[in-house]
Amino acid sequence: MDVETVERLQKMFGDRATTDLFERSFYQRDLAPVPDFLVKPLAVTLPDIVLRPRSTEEVAAIVSLAAAHNVPVTTRAGGSTVYFNTVCTRGGIILDSNGLDSLVTVDSVNNTVRAGAGMTWWKLAQVLERSRLALCSYPSSAQSATVGGWLAMMGYGLGSLPYGPLIEQVIAAQVVLPDGSIRELTKTSQPPVDCLAASEGTLGVITEVELKVRPQPESQWHGLAAFRDAVDMQAFIEEAAALANKPFNLHFSDPGCNALRHRLGLGSEQAANVYTVAFDTDGTQKETEAACQAYHRCRQKTDGEDLAGEGEAEWQHRFFSLVLKREGPSLLGVEIWLPVTGLAEYLESVAGLEKTKSLGLKSYGHIVTPSHAMVMTMFNADERDTVGYLQGLAFVKKLHDIGARYGGSPYGIGLWNTPYLARCYSQAALQELKEQKTLLDPRGIMNPGKRYEAPLLLKPALFSVGMDLLAATTLVYRGRGGRNQL
Structure with a gap:
């Protein structure tokens, strides 16, 4: 950026603009x-x-100035992803949208809410509770993830099984397009509001979102079922996901994840070496009682054991999945959109990789549609160990390859998943996305370098050969040593 543009922005925003290197x-x-x-x-x-x-007007002023001077703009709020979706790749402006966190309206008659895109899902849930309303769905990172940020991702999480992805709950969204114009997008506008889902900040800056919400449920019930193998666990999940009155949340964990939770004092010894599925439901008292009975029927049909009394504790920990990081300096892993029909085979293949490489692999996830799960598989990492970290990245590719074997693809793209674009989209679908990007952002200023094409070093052919060679070398990976750091 030229000095004149920087100084102009500093004058416009005062202490809400910073060029300080540390900040x-x-x-x-x-x-x-x-x-x-x-x-x-x-x-x-x-x-x-x-x-x-x-x-919104201040956002429009920023984007208009950026468009006039061809300056890249990257929107960032919670920054709770791991793909560099909200990290700039060409310098320019970081537009920190956390200040767009005001509540605009709550309509208790029509069960809708309109909120600033920078409001966290946690705060929005608390606001709705005062009006005896509740969110239809929210991310597991609700305490830091924002309304606009989750819409710009794929928007699947807790509550998606009965209520669908976030975009199905969105009535309208106010957005600043790449030319600086302010638009109200709806289902029938051009472009439609649906184009914002999974756009990852590349088509504009979301400033307000209007959502469908629901009456606050009068009752909740939480169960936890244990299974001796992944096949029985998958059978239970398929039975539960097919129920007419679908549970609000189905969350599963493998023995690696449950054993670590036990070591951290967050799970029981009884659950430490088995597969588990948390079955969470809400509604009227009659509905939750019926759901409880349905849970037990599904569990008995699939040879599951009821871990009586542990379901409530599992529910209370629903926002703290990344507490698993306590075992080591950091984590590497994958988040995969996977058909439920391939879940058991995926987990068994991951277990096979663990037996061979002893990485300390652990998997968990949510069932977000009757047919698909979001699966996270992680292992310890230490970015200070250069060679070991590189080899850890090679095993990340191995995990993606296992997921692809059973019909899976990455959940979210950003920068680091661009080598897998062909797994996420058909060639025709990707071309359509590129044309939409060119139409709305001809200068390419909105979050450039993401989502649509891999940079040279991440081109699929070069990336695949390099990662496969690394994974085939003698194991020097040391990130798994975190167990001694508890």
Whole structure:
């Protein structure tokens, strides 16, 4: 950015603009612990300036100025992903949208809410509770993830099984398009609001979202079932996901995950070496009683054991999955969109890789549609161990390959999953996305370098050969040593 543009933005935003190197450095990464030697050949992650707008009009002023000077704009709120979705790749402006966190309206008659895109799902849930309303769905990262940020991702999480993805609950969204214009997008507008789902900040800046919500349920019930193998667990999941009155949440964990939870004092010894499925339901008292009976029928049909009394504790821990990081300096892993029919085979293949490589693999996830799960498989990592970290990345590819074997694809793309674009989209679908991007953002200023095409070093052919060679070498990976750090 030229000095004149920087100074103009500083004058416009005062202490809500910063060029301080120390402050800007915090925006150079997200939850992914990626060493500089891997990032620097691919991206310029240090923004020239960070701006913190508080209104749609201020966002429009930023984007209009950026468009006039061809300055990249990357929107960032919670930064709770691991794919560099919200990390700039070409410098420019970081638009910190956390200040767009006001509540606009709550309509208790029509069960709708309109909120600023920077409001967290946790805060929105608390606001709705005062009006005896509840969210239809929310992410497991609700305490930090924002309304606009989750819409810009794929929007699947807790509550998606009965209520669908977030975009099905969105009535309208206010967005600043790449030319600086302010638009209200709906299901029938051009472009439609649906184009924002999974756009990852590449089509504009979401500033407000209007959502369907629901009356606050009068009752809840939480069960936890244990299974001796992944096949029985999958059978239970298929039975539960097919129920007419679907549970609000189905969350599963493998023995590796449950054993670690036990070591951390978060799970029982009884659950430590088995597969488990949390069955969470809400509604009227009559509905939750019926759901409880349905849970037991599904469990008995699939040879599951009821871990009486543990379901409530599992529910209370629903926002703390990444507590697993306590075992080591950090984590590497994958988040995969996987057909439920391939879940058992995927978990068994992961267990086979664990027996061979002893990485300390652990898997958990949510059933988000009757046919699909979001699966997370992780292992310890230490970005200070250069060679070991590189080899850890090779095993991340192995996990993606296992997922693809059973019909899976990455959940979210950003920068780091661009080598797998062909697994996420058909060639025709990807071309359509690129044309939409070109139409709305002809200058390519909105979150450039993400989602649509892999950079040279991440091109599939080069990336695959390199990662496969690394994975085939003698194991030097030391990230798994975290168990001694408890």
